Amino acid sequence: MSLVNAAEMLKKAKAGHYAVGQFNINNLEWTKAILLTAQELNSPVILGVSEGAGKYMTGFKTVAAMVKAMDESLGITVPVALHLDHGTYEGCYKCIQAGFTSIMFDGSHYPFEENLAKSSELVSVAHNLGLSIECEVGSIGGEEDGVVGMGECADPDECKTIADLGVDMLAAGIGNIHGKYPANWKGLSFETLDAIQAKTGEMPLVLHGGTGIPADMIKKAISLGVSKINVNTECQLSFQEATRKYIEEGKDQQGKGFDPRKLLAPGFEAIKATVKEKMELFGSVGKA
Numbered sequence: 001m002s003l004v005n006a007a008e009m010l011k012k013a014k015a016g017h018y019a020v021g022q023f024n025i026n027n028l029e030w031t032k033a034i035l036l037t038a039q040e041l042n043s044p045v046i047l048g049v050s051e052g053a054g055k056y057m058t059g060f061k062t063v064a065a066m067v068k069a070m071d072e073s074l075g076i077t078v079p080v081a082l083h084l085d086h087g088t089y090e091g092c093y094k095c096i097q098a099g100f101t102s103i104m105f106d107g108s109h110y111p112f113e114e115n116l117a118k119s120s121e122l123v124s125v126a127h128n129l130g131l132s133i134e135c136e137v138g139s140i141g142g143e144e145d146g147v148v149g150m151g152e153c154a155d156p157d158e159c160k161t162i163a164d165l166g167v168d169m170l171a172a173g174i175g176n177i178h179g180k181y182p183a184n185w186k187g188l189s190f191e192t193l194d195a196i197q198a199k200t201g202e203m204p205l206v207l208h209g210g211t212g213i214p215a216d217m218i219k220k221a222i223s224l225g226v227s228k229i230n231v232n233t234e235c236q237l238s239f240q241e242a243t244r245k246y247i248e249e250g251k252d253q254q255g256k257g258f259d260p261r262k263l264l265a266p267g268f269e270a271i272k273a274t275v276k277e278k279m280e281l282f283g284s285v286g287k288a
């Protein structure tokens with residue numbers, strides 16, 4: 001199946017009270033692990049690409065070509081969206097040109113009026129070309145690939161104004177943070193989430209910073225309207241741990257253990273296991 005935009009899968013998720021996972025990709029191994037797991041579990045999936053990861057992979061064009069070819073070569077039949085994560089205004093246009101099926105415009109660091117104007121323009125450009133679009137209100141704490149946020153909770157009225165532009169999914173800060181959560185983290189603000197959902201109705205809400213959020217909070221967030229959950233760091237940590245173990249056990253020095261296809265295999269399997277665990281928790285298994 002060719003790549004799709006994320007609108008349909010998220011509408012279904014919102015109506016069915018589950019969430020679709022967005023898993024960020026870094027290279028071929030990441031992409032293959034996520035696509036194969038989604039197919040094995042018959043789950044829709046969103047591949048997230050930060051601007052930093054896009055640059056690392058030599059540009060959005062390379063990413064789109066790789067993902068499209070891999071989706072076809074692996075015979076993937078579940079819905080897959082290729083989505084820009086925390087895009088700048090310019091980055092959104094680059095991804096549209098490169099053939100992404102979905103974009104996120106993160107205008108949360110602009111004064112609200114400017115976020116609104118730029119979001120509005122990008123919504124109409126994306127929709128004219130058949131792409132889905134995510135916008136952001138409030139900010140996600142911590143740092144991801146150079147995108148730094150203070151983590152302030154979103155204003156539900158501003159959320160409604162942005163949602164009314166016709167965005168397909170809305171990222172709202174509710175005390176979530178990119179990367180590992182600090183020991184003194186206060187948890188998600190369900191009060192804010194509840195107020196946002198009350199104002200935005202059917203709008204699929206996005207929970208960023210999926211790494212390390214306890215399962216009960218994930219479930220509660222889904223019950224309050226979250227239909228897309230982003231996971232990045234957790235796959236990196238799984239990959240790192242499995243790769244470290246392989247090397248510490250000296251396996252890279254046994255036989256042809258240095259072969260990159262062998263060296264990267266444990267990390268690849270670890271990403272698959274993390275993606276599976278998340279898809280089961282989010283309830284997207286069997287929903288393709």
Ligand code: 13P
Binds near residue numbers: 048178232
């Ligand atoms: P984590 O790295 O905390 O999982 O966050 C991912 C994310 O929100 C991508 O935008």
